[in-house]
Amino acid sequence: MRLRLMFSAALIAVATLVSGLLGATAAQAAPAGPGSSGSMDFGSTGNDAFGPAGTFLWQNPAGRYIVVLGAKPGTFGQTPAILNQRLHRAAALGRTHPFNRIIVSGGETWWLPVSEAQFMNVGLLQRGIPPHQMVNEGRSRSTVQNAAFTVRMLKAMGADGAVIVTNGFHMKRAMANFRSAAKAQHARLRFVAAYA
Template identity: 65%
Template sequence: MRLRLLVTLTAVVAVLATGFGAGDSLAAPARKSVDMPIIDTGSTAGEQLAPNSIFLWQNPGARYIVVLGAQMGKFGQTPQILNQRLNTASKLGKQHPFNRMIVSGGNTWWLPVSEAQFMNVGLLRRGVPPWQMVNEGKSTSTVQNASYTVGMLKAMGANGALIVTNGFHMPRAIKDFRDAAAKQGARIEFRPAYA
C-alpha cells in the first residue's frame, strides 16, 4: 500500500513539475478568500446565458459535467485534445460551482495513475476545486466511459449531463452515452459541450 501511494505521489509530482502545455490556461483570477469560490456566470449584463449554462443552472444537484479522457503520453504528457477538454471543463466548472464534474478515463499504459487522476491535476491547476470532481477511473474506451459513468450518474440521482469532448468525438460519445442510459434504464438527458 505504501509503495502504491509513493508511486502515485511521484507521478502527480512529475505531472506538476512538467509545467503547462500549449493549451493550458493560467487565467484563473486571484482569490482573496478561500471561503467562497468565484462564480463566473459566463455572461455580461444584458446578455443571455448560453443553452448549456441554462441547462446546468436549472437543477445543479442533478445535472453533471462529464469530461472524457484521452490517452496520455508514455511519460504522462497531456495530449492537446485533452488540454482542450480540460480548458472547456474548467470554464464550465467555474461558471457552475454547484454542478459536480465526473472525469472519466482509466488505463494510462504502464503508469500507476489513471487518466481521471491526471485530469484531476489538470483541473486543479485550472482552478476547479477538488470537491467538485468525481472520478471514474476504470474505463479504457468510449463505450466503457459511457457505461461506467451512466451507472454513477444513475446512482447519484442525475437527470442530465453535459458531455465534454472534441467535435470529432462528440457524435460517437453522445450515442454511446444514450445507448448506455437506455440499457441501464436511466432517464438521463445528455447534451454536447464542445471542446
C-alpha cells in the same frame, strides 16, 4: 494498488504545491476571457454561462454533472492537445458552475501508475477546480465503457443529466454511447454536448 494510490496522492500534492510556489493561477493556466478566472463566477456572461450547456447546468446544479472524457497521456506523461482542450472547456464550465460536479472519466494509462481520471484531476486542479468538485470514474478503457460506467454513477447519484465534454470529432460517437448506456440501464438522463 496501494502504491498506485500513494503515487496518485503524491502526484496531486506535488502539482498543487508546485502551482502555488510558482504563483500559477487559474487565469494563467486557462485561456483568458469572461469567466476564466479562478473564482466562482456566479452570473457570468461568458459563453459557458448562458449557452446550451450553461443553461442546462444552471437549471439543476445538484442533479446535473459535467462529464469530461479522457485521452491517453504521452509517453513521458505529457498532456495531449485534445485532452488540454477538454480540460480547458470542463474547467471553464466548472468555474462558472461551481455547484455542478465534474466527473473525469478514463481508466488505466498504458504505463503510468495512475488512471486517466487521476491524471485529469491534476489538470483540473491547475485550472482552478477544487478537489471536492471532482468525481473519478477510473475503470473505463473505451468510450463505450466511459458511457456505461459513468451512467451507472449518474444513476446512483440521482442525476437527471450531464454535459458531455469532448472534441468535435468524438462528440457524435460519445453522445450515442451515453444515450445507449442510459437506455440499457433504464436511466432517465438527458445529455448535452459541450465541444472542446
